Amino acid sequence: MNKDDIRLTPISNGTVLDHLPVGTALRIIEILGLEKAEDAVTVAINTESKSLGRKDLMFIEGKALTKEEIDKIGLIAENGTMNIIEKKEVKKKEKISLPKQASGLIKCVNPKCITNIESLPTKFTLTQNPLKAKCQYCEKTISGEEIFKAIQ
Numbered sequence: 001m002n003k004d005d006i007r008l009t010p011i012s013n014g015t016v017l018d019h020l021p022v023g024t025a026l027r028i029i030e031i032l033g034l035e036k037a038e039d040a041v042t043v044a045i046n047t048e049s050k051s052l053g054r055k056d057l058m059f060i061e062g063k064a065l066t067k068e069e070i071d072k073i074g075l076i077a078e079n080g081t082m083n084i085i086e087k088k089e090v091k092k093k094e095k096i097s098l099p100k101q102a103s104g105l106i107k108c109v110n111p112k113c114i115t116n117i118e119s120l121p122t123k124f125t126l127t128q129n130p131l132k133a134k135c136q137y138c139e140k141t142i143s144g145e146e147i148f149k150a151i152q
């Protein structure tokens with residue numbers, strides 16, 4: 001066992017999200033609606049990581065994430081890892097990356113934006129370093145903490 005393997009029972013079937021930036025796990029629970037999950041969700045916050053210093057980590061029993069859910073997580077936990085667990089074994093491991101586009105992933109923060117008035121699906125253009133999302137309708141640009149909060 002290396003230092004990154006924490007003392008938690010691995011799940012039997014489901015998803016492990018690892019190497020999440022500290023402070024993102026609880027937001028991911030909200031984004032994925034896991035407060036209402038029927039199966040166990042185990043979360044480690046601010047745990048030690050060899051590569052990151054500190055990280056959040058979560059085990060989600062009985063759930064495979066949709067592409068849209070992975071894209072939403074990619075907006076706040078780029079470079080995290082996702083492990084698909086089947087019968088207690090890692091079936092697939094992949095890096096979480098920033099989505100190519102953010103249509104429907106973020107709510108526009110501009111109350112006068114047509115996407116809020118007519119409840120249209122949002123469309124955002126993303127730019128990196130630092131991450132910024134620009135609404136294609138009202139041209140409002142949001143970044144950092146605002147993106148964190150605006151993920152729907």
Ligand SMILES: [Zn+2]
Binds near residue numbers: 137
């Ligand atoms: Zn807008």
